[in-house]
Each structure stands twice: as C-alpha cells, then as structure tokens.
Amino acid sequence: MPLPSSDEAGTLLERFRRHLRERRLPVTRQRMAVAEEVFRSGDHPSVEDLEHRVRASGAQVGTATLYRTLEVLVQSGLVREHDFGEGFKRYEPMTASPAHDHLICERCGRVDEFANDRLERLLRLTADEHRFRYRRHRVDVHGVCTACRGRDLEPLGAGANLR
Amino acid sequence: MPLPSSDEAGTLLERFRRHLRERRLPVTRQRMAVAEEVFRSGDHPSVEDLEHRVRASGAQVGTATLYRTLEVLVQSGLVREHDFGEGFKRYEPMTASPAHDHLICERCGRVDEFANDRLERLLRLTADEHRFRYRRHRVDVHGVCTACRGRDLEPLGAGANLR
C-alpha cells in the first residue's frame, strides 16, 4: 500500500539488472523501462495500467514486450503476479513488506494489504492434515471499503444502487 | 469431495426448478440437463468437463447455453463458481457441506476441501480492522498431494521432472 521509496525502487531495479547479467540476458531499454515502472508502483497495476504508465514516462514499449518482460520479472522473484478473478492479472513489486494477503473492495477495486502469521500457520497445518506438502496459498478477502460504504448513506438515491 | 447422494442432487434440481418458476423463467430441457449434471458432480468440473458429461448423458446442449445456464445456476445460489487461476472457471454444487475452502495439488490438479471456523473468523476480523465490510473470501492452498509426492520417490527418473 505505501509507495515504495525511490530507494527501494532503485534497489529492485539494480537487483533486476544483476539478475539479467547473471544469466547473460541483455539489459535493454524496454526491460528497464517496464521494470522501473513496476517497481515504482505502490498499487497493483494491470498490464493495461502499466502500458499507460510506461508510455507516459516517455518510453516506447510494445505490448508483447511488456508481457514478456513481466514474465521475466516474475521469474526473477522481484515481482509478484496476482489474479483477483477480474479476468486479467495484476502485478506488485516485492518491496520491503514481506508475505501478505489482500483485501479487495467489491465496488471500487481498491486493494489493501494485510499480514497475519496465524493465518499462514493455520493453512500450513491444514495442508499437513490433508497430507499435502504446503507450497503457497492465496487469500483474498472481498468486502466494501469505508469510502464506498459511506457512499451508501449519501443523500442522493441512497441505497438505490445496492444491487 | 464426497459424491452428492442422488437424493441431494434431486433436491437441488427441485430447488432449481422452483427458482426458475418463481421468476417465471422457462424450465427447458437444456437447463435441466445442465443442472442435473452439475448437481451430480462430486468434483469441481470446468465448462469443458460439463460439456462432455452433458453430451455423454445423451442431452443436446450448445456451448452458449451451457454458459448461460451456469450463470443462472450461480445466481440461484445453488452452484458455486471457482477460479483457481487456471485460466478458466470451475463449478461446484452447493450440496450439504457448508462453507469450505480448497487445497489444490500443483501436479495433478486434485482438489480437496476443508472447513475451518477459525479461518473465517480471522478473515472477518481482518476486514473489520481495515474498516472493510466483510462480504466473502477466497482461500486456496496450493501444494502437492500424497500421490504426487509418492511419485518423486519412485525408481524411474526420480526427481527428474520436478521443475
């Protein structure tokens, strides 16, 4: 949720560059432009979001390259890929904040993060009980954020568009 | 996980018929054929799975109708829609077993179910703390089931295809 400090973004960018060098992969203008924009994000941008941001930053990057670069970023472990069930993916830089899960607002799409050790322990235990070797989990809590909840109570057409 | 008894399936089918009648929606051959097949499932079939099963049962149902019927079934509350991040959706009848989450095997796709009150309480509490009005959650635990784990230890090419 907090915007990564430009320091954090810089470090990640540096780590990405190292990652590429280590496997003798070219460090291209496009890859750096995409990485920079992802690392700069404080939210969970979609490919479309990133496409706009990268272009706004003045860089010239094709859609296919954007997808291909995101794949490399995810494999490098510096970026996390999410699927909140919206029909497209979202991406998040692996900044300081360690493992966490998400709260998603049903109305406005706002995403909050939370971390809870008990939750993870609970899930590991559950996997054990079912004789699964635990690998990872995905926890999304869907609800309505304060801002959107507030909107229900407003004068005009209150409660009309509850659905 | 357990196959619904034909009783449960029958009840759900009856409930679906009532649901349709209540909103003056036609009870068609196709809708019943699809519903029957979904309610009969003990697993979490995809649209493709259902298409095969419905055809195997002798019914004639177009793909578009299958999708449209699933939508009605989900809205009726008698069927649950899942997205395990595979690029397509899966469906599950709301049989006796109440709220539960899923354990998915990374290797073979097997899906186990589990229920845990503490988990739900934990997530509701988390929503509260973030001032979100809790609506629902989605918890998927990914791991490797016993059968697939066993395969790692087998003589031939052991550990080769770990990836």
Place this chain on the structure above:
DNA sequence: TTACGTGCAAAGGCTTTGCAGTCGG
C-alpha cells in the same frame, strides 16, 4: 558477430453476444 530481444500482427483459449428460429407457460 551472434544470440537474444523487439514490434507487429496474427492466432489462441475462454467466454460473451447478435440474431434468426424455436418453445415453454
């Protein structure tokens, strides 16, 4: 130099939609 990256446009996988014909109530 040379392997890998890039851009474009075409193709893919899943799902939705437009429309003419059909059918349940």
Place this chain on the structure above:
DNA sequence: CCGACTGCAAAGCCTTTGCACGTAA
C-alpha cells in the same frame, strides 16, 4: 401467443506466438 431460450457463428478480452528486423555484449 409472447416473451424468453437456443444454437450457431461472430466477436471480445486478455495473452501468447511467429517472424523479420534490430541490438546488447
């Protein structure tokens, strides 16, 4: 009879891929 449904094929949306050209090392 009428409104809703059905099937087909076309279109949509996000993502991947083939290919000719470009570029980092």
